[in-house]
Structure formats: structure tokens, C-alpha cells
Amino acid sequence: MTDPTLPALRRALHHAERYLAGLPDGPVAASVSGEQLRSRLAVALGDEGVDPQRVIDDLAAAAEGGLLRSGGGRFFAWVIGGALPSAAAADWLASVWDQNAALHACSPAACVAEEVAGDWLKDVLDLPRQSSxxxxxGCQMAHFVGLAAARHAVLRAAGWDVEDQGLCGAPPVRILVNAHRHASVDRALRYLGIGRRGIEPLETDALGRVRQRALSAALEQRRTPTVLVLGAGEINTGSCDDFAGLIPIARDHGAWVHVDGAFGLVARASRSARPLLRGVELADSWATDGHKWLNVPFDCGVAIVRDAAAHRAAMSIRADYIAPTDSAHDPIDWTPEWSRRARGFAVYAALRELGRLGLERMVDRACRAARALVDGLGALPGVSVIAAPTLNQGLVRFLDPSPDAREADHDARTDRVIAAINATGEAFFSGTTWHGRRAMRVSVVNWRTGDHEVARTLAACERALRSAGPHTTAGA
Ligand SMILES: Cc1ncc(COP(=O)(O)O)c(C=O)c1O
Incomplete structure (x- = not known):
């Protein structure tokens, strides 16, 4: 007898085929409002259920126009990757197999796939192989894991067992951070009992890299348990901290170094991009994402920790009813979750599909596309390049042509042009404020972005710039 799940899955495949067919050429922006979506989705919840196939058909119909085609090759906003074919398919299997990847005993295959994918990642990123x-x-929770291990280790060195004694009465932990860190670092610290006042931003250069003298001065102020958070891939410029210069200084002062490499760490896989991350392997913990530059579906971050014992001490838990397997990597000992999705299958699939060279080519292609987009935009009238990509991120600003235009007018025009580009449906960008001025971020991480997508995007930007007109608010 056919399993009752299969007809629903066939409908899902049908809708997936339609969605994917529209990805190369369809409009990138969503076209229906939240209100419309609410009126479609908020049907009365009946007392009796609905046939599974109809549930899927109705869901697909209701979502029509409400999906941002961020998985396509003309999406350059935020840092959102796509899903490689085998990674998307493996993720479907993870749902159908419905494994609880908490313990080897619950799913030997899910746990071993994670083990292998974790080892492959350390290998392609060239991070210490003994790391856990x-x-x-996501990267948010990868920060939580890395920083929990850091908190454990620096307090243990000060004679304090934080898992046993908690934070009340503990020696204060000093947190030094790159002033341009991602906000998810602050939130991870908040989860760990370290509030905003405990975070000390370090001065950076124009590209957002921590200055060595700022670090040295901060460390020399006082000797106390210290964690330093550096960045591999600043979200606006893609810049990376000078790890080779900074980490030895931190080490000399006994500080733990954690790296936010949500997307930038993946550039280690490329021989040409790698020099930008020189010395990153000297850190103590690294956080990165599967669902950004690695192009696996959402719900995948990765924490890597040099001191496996500190990592395990910060995360591991015991209960009478669970059976750890001594010889196995039981994820419950290394992650903050109990029951959890089998995330390793998609990462395993993505890395196998790409191979080392495929991963390198994907990284290089994104960097080339980011440069081509920023160069192409910069060649258009009234476009100022604020940050040319050194990696996969760049910034441009659209200038108000009025002779007496002020910064506020350029800001307004920048936001207007971004909206005009997005309204074409041809491409999608987002804005940011960099050093007090509005700019458009150009972010490329999708495996589908190639020369064709770049050319089509530039043509659309040129048209949108013309349609945004020379209108100015100067003097208003
Ligand atoms: C640099 C950086 N760090 C951390 C994060 C948080 O990652 P996630 O959204 O996967 O939790 C992001 C992205 O959103 C990011 O770009």
C-alpha cells in the first residue's frame, strides 16, 4: 500500500518544479502584501482536518507572490545563500527520514553524517583538525556555542567552574570586540549572562578592521579573563580582521579569540581569497554558516572549537533516560539543543556535490560577480563606490545630481534608487548606513549568480537609475 505521505510529497514536488522554473527569470521581489497573505492563509481552522494533498496545494497557492526569490541568482541583499541541488534534496530527505539528531542511539546515520561533514569542513576551511x-x-547559535566554550575556559583558568557555580560571584569576564561586529555576537553574549555594558568595542580602521594598537592598549589596561571577538567578513565591506597580527597579541595576554566568519570563513576554501584570512586558524573558536556561502538550505550554522574539552564542558548534559554512545559524536554533548534536526545530511551533500575545487570555484565566482557589479555600477553616472569588494561584499551610493545637494539628499536618493531597482523585479538589493551615510550593499553568495545574472542586473540598475530621475529634495 502506498504510504499516505507520498501523494502529498508528489504535490510538493509539483510545486517545487513550478517554483524552480520561475527562479531564473521571475521577479525577485515579493509581489503581494502581508495583508493579502494573511487573508489567504488565515482560513478558519476546521474541526475536521483537510486532505494532505489539498493542504499542500492550498499552501502553495496562498504563498504565491509572497516568496522572495532569494534563492535565485539575482538576489544581492543581506547575505542569503541559495540551496545547492543535492543539499535541497538531502534536506527533503532529512524531513522524510525525520531523525532526531541528538544522539547516536536515535539516529546513527544522522550523527555519522554530521561527524563526516564536520571533519570535511575543518579540512576545507583548513582549521585545526583536532577541533570539535x-x-x-545558524551563526547566531554558533556564536553562542563558541562563546560558551570561551566563557568556560577563561573562567576555568581563573579557578571558577561556571557550569557548576554559575555567574554570580564569578570573576568578571572582559569582552573585547570589533566595533563593527554583527549584532548576533551581542545577543549570544546576552544569552551567556554578559550584557551590553560588559562589551568593549575596539577602534577600527576605515574598512572596519581592529587596529593593533587599540587591542594592545585595551589588553594592557588590566589582566582579567578576556575574550576577543574578531570578524572574517564584515557585512558591509567584507573586510577581515588582521588575524595574523591581532591573535598573537591576544594570546600573549591569555585571551580567548572567537571569530565571526558567518560567510567570510568559507573564503578559506579559495586559494585566491585565502590571503585575506591569513592567521585565522590561530583563533580558539570559529562560527560560520551553512546557509550562507555554503549554499545549504536554512537552519544550518557551524561552531568549531579548538579546545574540545571546553566545548564539551559548556554544552554537555546527562539524564537517566538517554544513552550516550562512548565511541560516537553525540550532538547533544556539543550543541545547545536537545531534540534537533539532522542538519548534517545537507552539508554532507553540498560538500560532496561541490568537491574542493567546486567549492573554490563557487567562492571565486561570487567574488568576481561582486567586483563586476560594483565596477559596473560605479561606471554609471551619479554612482559613487564607497567600498570596492575585496571579497564578496561592496557598497555604492547614489548621488543626487542637484548642485546644492547635501548628504541627506544623497541618502534619500540612495534609498529611492534601491527601491526603484527592487521594484523592477530584475534584482534585489538592500541598504545600509556606513559611516553615517546611506549606501546600497552588494552581497554575492549564491551559487546561481554568474555573468548572465550580473549583466541583467546592471542593465536593470541603469534603467532604474534613469527612472528614479534627477529629482532632488535639496534645499527643501
Ligand atoms: C557576519 C554575520 N554574523 C552573524 C550572522 C548571524 O547568522 P545567522 O543569521 O545564521 O544566525 C550574520 C547573518 O545574518 C552575519 O552576516
Missing amino acids: FAFTS
Whole structure:
């Protein structure tokens, strides 16, 4: 007898085929409002259920126009990757197999796939092979894991067992951070009992890299348990901290170094991009994402920790009813979750599909596309390049042509042009404020972005610039 799940899955495949067919050429922006979506989705919840195939058909119909085609090759906003074919398919299997990847005993295959994917990642990123790792829901939680291990280790060195004694009465932990860190670092610290006042931003250069003298001065102020958070891939410029210069200084002062490499760490896989991350392997913990530059579906971050014992001490838990397997990597000992999705299958699939060279080519292609986009935009009238990509991120600003235009007018025009580009449906960008001025971010991480997508995007930007007109608010 056919399993009752299969007809629903066939409908899902049908809708997936339609969605994917529209990805190369369809409009990138969503076209229906939240209100419309609410009126479609908020049907009365009946007392009796609905046939599974109809549930899927109705869901697909209701979502029509409400999906941002961020998985396509003309999406350059934020840092959102796509899903490689085998990674998307493996993720479907993870749902159908419905494994609880908490314990080897619950799913030997899910746990071993994570083990292998974790080892492959350390290998392609060339990070210390003895490090431990954890697959998390995203980089936010990868920070939580890395910083929990850091908190454990620096307090243990000060004679304090934080898992046993908690934070009340503990020696204060000093947190030094790159002033341009991602906000998810602050939130991970908040989860760990370290509030905003405990975070000390370090001065950076124009590209957002921590200055060595700022670090040295901060460390020399006082000797106390210290964690330093550096960045591999600043979200606006893609810049990376000078790890080779900074980490030895931190080490000399006994500080733990954690790196936010949500997307930038993946550039280690490319021989040409790698010099930008020189010395990153000297850190103590690294957080990165599967669902950004690695192009696996959402719900995948990765924490890698040099001191496996500190990592395990910060995360591991025991209960009478669970059976750890001594010889196995039981994710419950390394992640903040109990029951959890089998995230390793998609990462395993993506890395196998790409191979080392495929991963390198994907990284290089994104960097080339980012440069071509920023160069092409910069060649258009009234476009100022604020940050040319050194990696996969760049910034441009659209200048108000009025002779007496002020910064506020350029800001307004920049936001207007971004909206005009997005309204074409041809491409999608987002804005940011960099050093007090509005700019458009150009972010490329999708495996589908190639020369054709770049050319089509530039043509659309040129048209949108013309349609945004010379209108100015100067003097208003
Ligand atoms: C540099 C950086 N760090 C951390 C994060 C948080 O990652 P996630 O959204 O996967 O939790 C992001 C992205 O959103 C990011 O770009």
C-alpha cells in the first residue's frame, strides 16, 4: 500500500518544479502584501482536518507572490545563500527520514553524517583538525556555542567552574570586540549572562578592521579573563580582521579569540581569497554558516572549537533516560539543543556535490560577480563606490545630481534608487548606513549568480537609475 505521505510529497514536488522554473527569470521581489497573505492563509481552522494533498496545494497557492526569490541568482541583499541541488534534496530527505539528531542511539546515520561533514569542513576551511564542532540553527547559535566554550575556559583558568557555580560571584569576564561586529555576537553574549555594558568595542580602521594598537592598549589596561571577538567578513565591506597580527597579541595576554566568519570563513576554501584570512586558524573558536556561502538550505550554522574539552564542558548534559554512545559524536554533548534536526545530511551533500575545487570555484565566482557589479555600477553616472569588494561584499551610493545637494539628499536618493531597482523585479538589493551615510550593499553568495545574472542586473540598475530621475529634495 502506498504510504499516505507520498501523494502529498508528489504535490510538493509539483510545486517545487513550478517554483524552480520561475527562479531564473521571475521577479525577485515579493509581489503581494502581508495583508493579502494573511487573508489567504488565515482560513478558519476546521474541526475536521483537510486532505494532505489539498493542504499542500492550498499552501502553495496562498504563498504565491509572497516568496522572495532569494534563492535565485539575482538576489544581492543581506547575505542569503541559495540551496545547492543535492543539499535541497538531502534536506527533503532529512524531513522524510525525520531523525532526531541528538544522539547516536536515535539516529546513527544522522550523527555519522554530521561527524563526516564536520571533519570535511575543518579540512576545507583548513582549521585545526583536532577541533570539535557543532551544527547549530545558524551563526547566531554558533556564536553562542563558541562563546560558551570561551566563557568556560577563561573562567576555568581563573579557578571558577561556571557550569557548576554559575555567574554570580564569578570573576568578571572582559569582552573585547570589533566595533563593527554583527549584532548576533551581542545577543549570544546576552544569552551567556554578559550584557551590553560588559562589551568593549575596539577602534577600527576605515574598512572596519581592529587596529593593533587599540587591542594592545585595551589588553594592557588590566589582566582579567578576556575574550576577543574578531570578524572574517564584515557585512558591509567584507573586510577581515588582521588575524595574523591581532591573535598573537591576544594570546600573549591569555585571551580567548572567537571569530565571526558567518560567510567570510568559507573564503578559506579559495586559494585566491585565502590571503585575506591569513592567521585565522590561530583563533580558539570559529562560527560560520551553512546557509550562507555554503549554499545549504536554512537552519544550518557551524561552531568549531579548538579546545574540545571546553566545548564539551559548556554544552554537555546527562539524564537517566538517554544513552550516550562512548565511541560516537553525540550532538547533544556539543550543541545547545536537545531534540534537533539532522542538519548534517545537507552539508554532507553540498560538500560532496561541490568537491574542493567546486567549492573554490563557487567562492571565486561570487567574488568576481561582486567586483563586476560594483565596477559596473560605479561606471554609471551619479554612482559613487564607497567600498570596492575585496571579497564578496561592496557598497555604492547614489548621488543626487542637484548642485546644492547635501548628504541627506544623497541618502534619500540612495534609498529611492534601491527601491526603484527592487521594484523592477530584475534584482534585489538592500541598504545600509556606513559611516553615517546611506549606501546600497552588494552581497554575492549564491551559487546561481554568474555573468548572465550580473549583466541583467546592471542593465536593470541603469534603467532604474534613469527612472528614479534627477529629482532632488535639496534645499527643501
Ligand atoms: C557576519 C554575520 N554574523 C552573524 C550572522 C548571524 O547568522 P545567522 O543569521 O545564521 O544566525 C550574520 C547573518 O545574518 C552575519 O552576516
